[in-house]
Amino acid sequence: MDQKARLIDIARALNISVTTVSRALNNKLDISKQTKQAVLDLAKELNYQPNTLAISLRKKRTLKLIGVVLPNVDHYFFSTLLQGIMSEAHQNNYLVLVAESSQDATKEREILEEFVSYGVNGVLLAPSRESNYEENLLPLVKQRIPIVLMDRTYADYSSHFVQSDDYNGALEAVNLLIKNGYKRIAHIRGSDHWSIGSERYRGYADALTQNGREILKEYVVSCTLANKEEGFQAATTLFNLPNPPDAVFTVTDNVAAGVIEYCNQFNLFIPEQVGVVGFSNAEISALLSPGLTTVEQKGQDIGKLAFSFFLQSLSDKSKVFQKTFESKLIVRESCGSQLS
Amino acid sequence: MDQKARLIDIARALNISVTTVSRALNNKLDISKQTKQAVLDLAKELNYQPNTLAISLRKKRTLKLIGVVLPNVDHYFFSTLLQGIMSEAHQNNYLVLVAESSQDATKEREILEEFVSYGVNGVLLAPSRESNYEENLLPLVKQRIPIVLMDRTYADYSSHFVQSDDYNGALEAVNLLIKNGYKRIAHIRGSDHWSIGSERYRGYADALTQNGREILKEYVVSCTLANKEEGFQAATTLFNLPNPPDAVFTVTDNVAAGVIEYCNQFNLFIPEQVGVVGFSNAEISALLSPGLTTVEQKGQDIGKLAFSFFLQSLSDKSKVFQKTFESKLIVRESCGSQLS
DNA sequence: TTGAAAGCGGTACCAG
DNA sequence: CTGGTACCGCTTTCAA
Numbered sequence: 055m056d057q058k059a060r061l062i063d064i065a066r067a068l069n070i071s072v073t074t075v076s077r078a079l080n081n082k083l084d085i086s087k088q089t090k091q092a093v094l095d096l097a098k099e100l101n102y103q104p105n106t107l108a109i110s111l112r113k114k115r116t117l118k119l120i121g122v123v124l125p126n127v128d129h130y131f132f133s134t135l136l137q138g139i140m141s142e143a144h145q146n147n148y149l150v151l152v153a154e155s156s157q158d159a160t161k162e163r164e165i166l167e168e169f170v171s172y173g174v175n176g177v178l179l180a181p182s183r184e185s186n187y188e189e190n191l192l193p194l195v196k197q198r199i200p201i202v203l204m205d206r207t208y209a210d211y212s213s214h215f216v217q218s219d220d221y222n223g224a225l226e227a228v229n230l231l232i233k234n235g236y237k238r239i240a241h242i243r244g245s246d247h248w249s250i251g252s253e254r255y256r257g258y259a260d261a262l263t264q265n266g267r268e269i270l271k272e273y274v275v276s277c278t279l280a281n282k283e284e285g286f287q288a289a290t291t292l293f294n295l296p297n298p299p300d301a302v303f304t305v306t307d308n309v310a311a312g313v314i315e316y317c318n319q320f321n322l323f324i325p326e327q328v329g330v331v332g333f334s335n336a337e338i339s340a341l342l343s344p345g346l347t348t349v350e351q352k353g354q355d356i357g358k359l360a361f362s363f364f365l366q367s368l369s370d371k372s373k374v375f376q377k378t379f380e381s382k383l384i385v386r387e388s389c390g391s392q393l394s
Numbered sequence: 395m396d397q398k399a400r401l402i403d404i405a406r407a408l409n410i411s412v413t414t415v416s417r418a419l420n421n422k423l424d425i426s427k428q429t430k431q432a433v434l435d436l437a438k439e440l441n442y443q444p445n446t447l448a449i450s451l452r453k454k455r456t457l458k459l460i461g462v463v464l465p466n467v468d469h470y471f472f473s474t475l476l477q478g479i480m481s482e483a484h485q486n487n488y489l490v491l492v493a494e495s496s497q498d499a500t501k502e503r504e505i506l507e508e509f510v511s512y513g514v515n516g517v518l519l520a521p522s523r524e525s526n527y528e529e530n531l532l533p534l535v536k537q538r539i540p541i542v543l544m545d546r547t548y549a550d551y552s553s554h555f556v557q558s559d560d561y562n563g564a565l566e567a568v569n570l571l572i573k574n575g576y577k578r579i580a581h582i583r584g585s586d587h588w589s590i591g592s593e594r595y596r597g598y599a600d601a602l603t604q605n606g607r608e609i610l611k612e613y614v615v616s617c618t619l620a621n622k623e624e625g626f627q628a629a630t631t632l633f634n635l636p637n638p639p640d641a642v643f644t645v646t647d648n649v650a651a652g653v654i655e656y657c658n659q660f661n662l663f664i665p666e667q668v669g670v671v672g673f674s675n676a677e678i679s680a681l682l683s684p685g686l687t688t689v690e691q692k693g694q695d696i697g698k699l700a701f702s703f704f705l706q707s708l709s710d711k712s713k714v715f716q717k718t719f720e721s722k723l724i725v726r727e728s729c730g731s732q733l734s
Numbered sequence: 735t736t737g738a739a740a741g742c743g744g745t746a747c748c749a750g
Numbered sequence: 751c752t753g754g755t756a757c758c759g760c761t762t763t764c765a766a
Contacts, residue, residue, distance in 0.1 A: 058537065058759095060759060060760090061759070061760065062759080062760095070736080070737085071736065071737045071738075072737090072738095072759090072760080072761095073736070073737055073738080073739095073761085073762085074735085074736060074737075076760065076761065076762090077735095077736085077761095080761085084735055084736080085735065085736085086735060086736090089735085089736085101533060103507060103510055103511045104511055104759085104760080105451075105511065105513070105758090105759050105760070106511045106512045106513070107447050107450050107451045107457075107512070107513050107758090107759080107760095108451055108742090108758070108759035108760040108761090109759080109760060109761075110447050110742090110760095111445075111447045111448055111451055111741095111742050111743065111744090111758090111759085111760080112741080112742050112759080112760050112761050112762085113742080113760090113761070114742065117447075117512075119512075126477070127467070127473050127476050127477050127480070128470070128473045128474050128476075128477050130468070130470075130677075133467050133468045133473040134468050136467050136468075136492075137466070137467050137468050137494065140467070140492070140493060140494050141494070141496075144493065144494075144501075144505075147508075149491055149493070149508060149509075149512060150491065150492055150493065151489055151490065151491055151492075152476075152480065152490055152491075152492040153480060153484065153489070153490065154477065154480050154481070154484075156481075161484075165484075167443065168487075168489060169489075170443055171443045171444055171445065171446045172446045172447070172457075172459075172489060173445065173446065173447050193441060196441075197398065282680070282681070308677075311681045314681075315681070318683065337677075337678060338677060338678050338681050340622075341622070341651045341654075341655070341678050341681065341682055342681055342682070342683070343658065343682070343683030398743095400743060400744085401743070401744065402743080402744095410752080410753085411752065411753045411754075412743090412744080412745095412753090413745085413746090413752070413753060413754080413755095414751085414752060414753075416744070416745065416746090417751090417752085420745085423751095424751055424752080425751065425752085426751060426752090429751085429752085444743085444744075445742090445743050445744065447742090447743080447744090448742075448743035448744040448745090448758090449743080449744055449745075450744095450758090451742090451743085451744080451757095451758045451759065451760090452743080452744050452745050452746085452757075452758050453744090453745075453758080454758065
């Protein structure tokens with residue numbers, strides 16, 4: 055019964071034209087108080103909801119809709135990122151289309167195309183590992199759809215982005231381990247295709263070099279999914295080396311959790327025998343025992359800023375918005391306490 | 395340059411009608427191979443993307459779009475729920491609109507209205523605590539928009555839903571504590587407005603009663619946000635009672651994390667002096683020390699099924715789809731090991 | 735202050 | 751096999 059009320063329904067009931075109804079509802083000037091009130095009343099009674107599709111079509115994609123593509127939503131960092139975006143979006147009356155690329159560049163491209171055909175006003179993208187500019191982004195760029203990159207950027211494309219300073223975060227983390235007296239510092243790193251993999255490794259390597267230490271190949275173990283299981287496995291490899299490390303810096307907190315589990319299980323005391331530092335300041339880092347020292351990554355803030363960059367880019371077409379959040383160490387028990 | 399290619403652009407270039415182009419692109423039968431190929435080629439060249447808005451408008455909301463409303467996305471359970479939904483949605487070529495109600499019923503209602511005006515084909519909703527059927531759901535029901543409830547249902551409304559068996563989960567959890575010899579079992583519960591609050595409490599209460607135990611008012615502490623801080627606070631209250639409990643069953647894993655932190659801090663040994671059981675099997679439950687015994691809640695499965703219920707409800711309008719996932723205890727160290 | 739009519743980008747019916 | 755035309759619901763000139 056309540057089917058969808060349309061402008062024309064109101065118009066007919068009041069014996070006026072659609073135009074007038076539209077004007078009344080949109081608060082235009084040229085309209086008498088009476089008719090306006092009548093329209094408003096009836097609209098409320100019929101529970102009138104404008105058809106956004108029609109409006110958008112008519113106005114040529116000026117609906118308020120933004121697309122978000124993330125590699126995964128169940129990783130703490132990405133879920134807080136999403137939260138930041140959504141809170142900002144809601145405040146500005148934007149609706150948010152979300153999709154997971156599952157770290158698959160082809161799927162990412164498909165999603166992006168679908169988003170475009172839905173007429174999104176912009177895209178906030180945390181690129182998947184193998185994502186490639188030419189194929190995935192160029193089509194959107196040609197259509198002048200604003201894109202804000204998050205977490206990771208493309209080497210060959212300068213765009214709006216918001217990221218955290220992975221390099222310096224890693225550098226500081228390893229410096230802290232060195233300062234706290236650890237001698238043989240290993241790194242469980244992420245894949246090279248992934249900027250967090252290479253940037254954090256770069257920080258690790260430079261920290262060692264700057265302190266006159268060698269980078270030992272056997273102390274660097276790669277992982278791909280960056281989860282707890284891989285952390286445990288990598289720890290197994292590392293601590294069974296003839297000359298095992300006395301500290302581990304990991305690419306994510308989840309990996310660190312695996313290391314901690316290994317140490318707890320095989321009675322390697324943290325931080326006395328082994329120092330551990332993670333990356334992300336995920337929820338778990340505070341809950342682990344011992345508490346995990348980690349590099350903070352402010353998901354919410356990154357998300358909020360990304361959305362606001364998108365908004366700003368709408369009015370200021372020429373400007374390029376970029377921000378790198380400073381990294382910040384969150385020091386807990388897992389890395390020794392002789393911090394100066 | 396690449397602005398948006400439209401049907402009419404292709405038509406003019408090929409000197410044929412829009413109708414024909416449309417037919418070619420939609421794989422209709424009545425069309426010659428030649429023209430069809432010509433259209434397809436040009437479409438590819440111009441990078442033609444159909445305007446979903448126009449199609450939807452014409453077809454009267456038959457775009458493939460679904461709206462998801464969750465209280466929070468950064469809770470592990472909800473983020474896995476979302477993941478389940480999105481994976482299923484992607485497979486069926488649906489796009490997913492996501493919004494957070496932040497446990498605010500008014501905001502939830504606003505979101506739902508916006509979703510409707512965007513012409514979503516259906517809504518998957520994990521209701522916020524104070525959500526009320528009349529105000530929040532009735533408008534959608536009237537417009538015959540399929541709704542699948544997740545995690546929580548409304549007392550006064552029978553609809554499609556997917557949930558986990560909170561009552562039995564809680565019952566088993568507390569039974570385990572009893573079986574393992576704990577005598578004074580406390581409960582940190584969620585709000586009454588929230589089905590997980592009341593259902594889990596009901597399980598707790600019945601387990602005690604069925605074992606001939608009393609329910610002590612001072613052993614039941616309420617919390618609202620169900621986070622770690624509240625858990626810590628509630629633990630403080632409980633363990634400072636004249637006759638403190640020797641076990642705690644908590645409404646969520648995060649609350650349990652707070653309890654564990656309290657115990658670690660004040661040297662109450664788990665599981666020897668205090669048993670702890672949580673609810674959710676969140677990531678953290680495996681990472682805590684000691685590992686937290688908890689009741690599994692399969693977010694992904696719930697999400698997937700919810701989406702598939704929505705799809706099915708499209709073809710079978712009369713049927714009501716309902717599923718309650720069995721609860722399953724995940725036993726770890728935090729509750730004693732004399733499990734039979 | 736109001737209304738008629740065109741059109742956003744497609745689809746679908748009908749005629750040829 | 752192809753084209754003409756109406757129309758989805760709304761906004762926006764333009765004219766009255």
